[in-house]
Amino acid sequence: MDETYWEEIFSSFRKAIEHEGRTLPSLSLIAEEKQDPFRVLIATILSLRTKDDVTLSSSRRLFALADTPEAMLGLSTDEIERAIYPAGFYKTKAKTLQSISRELLASYGGEVPSTSEALMKLPGVGIKTANLTLNLGFGIEAICVDCHVHKIANRMGWVETKTPERTEIALQGVMPRRFWIPLNELLVIYGQLICTSVSPWCSKCPQQQSCPKHGVSRSR
The missing domain is CATH 1.10.1670.10 (Helix-hairpin-Helix base-excision DNA repair enzymes (C-terminal))
Structure with missing residues (x-):
């Protein structure tokens, strides 16, 4: 081949x-709007077990409130839940987003790491989420x-x-x-x-x- x-x-x-009649999927649209690894990482977490259109709308509502780890921790769990609803498992994901933001600030100076090994040490991040973040956030193959x-x-x-x-x-x-x-x-x-x-x-x-x-x- x-x-x-x-x-x-x-x-x-x-x-x-x-x-x-399908267009670009939500994660590609989010990456095109602003190629920021944090936004891609968070949107990928939201996309798990969630329809594409819901991922896009939930991500945009959340990023209007917070699109950095610092700003994310400035929101309450309830505020995050309201922003991302009706994403699948939105209550669990709200806590995961706060945990990820906290770990990024504590261990990586607020920056998203650019290796799959480091990404998978973050709460709730598996190989699929890690690789999509590398793909769309960093342009890494x-x-x-x-x-x-x-x-x-x-x-x-x-x-x-x-x-x-x-x-x-x-x-x-x-x-x-x-x-x-x-x-x-x-x-x-x-x-x-x-x-x-x-x-x-x-x-x-x-x-x-x-x-x-x-x-x-x-x-x-």
Whole structure:
């Protein structure tokens, strides 16, 4: 699988997404508004188990009140909860945002660290959140694998793995680095619209003829 193959895959997936009427996902929009690692980190925390439009609106309301660790700690838990509602698990996330801000000030001078190892030491930050922060906040190449990326990568036959962690490592060996940053958000949207978990829309997929459809028992 050379660069030409990946260019064709990414281009065809983007066109299929555009045909479904979808636009840039919330985290990309937030990063484009201001490439600030703290804003990206906080928005990524808010995005977990939350719909895209809710993530965008919740993030913008919160950042209108506080977009630095110092300002975040100047808000009460109730104020943060009201700003981010109805994001999923908003009460827990409000406390997590305060804990992250407190740790950033205590250990990193108020700056977001630029390594996955340091990011994952922050409260509530896993590998997906760390890699998205590196991608969109710092422009650092990293492969972020969630359930959508893991599913599609195996269905397409790019890798043969059992866990997202193994998929991340395997993709690093077959995918050119310049595709690492846009991979997650592209496949998340594609997995939501077309390559769905149950009964994927193979009839809408531009790769339906070449895709081996591993693990697909029923499609539309």
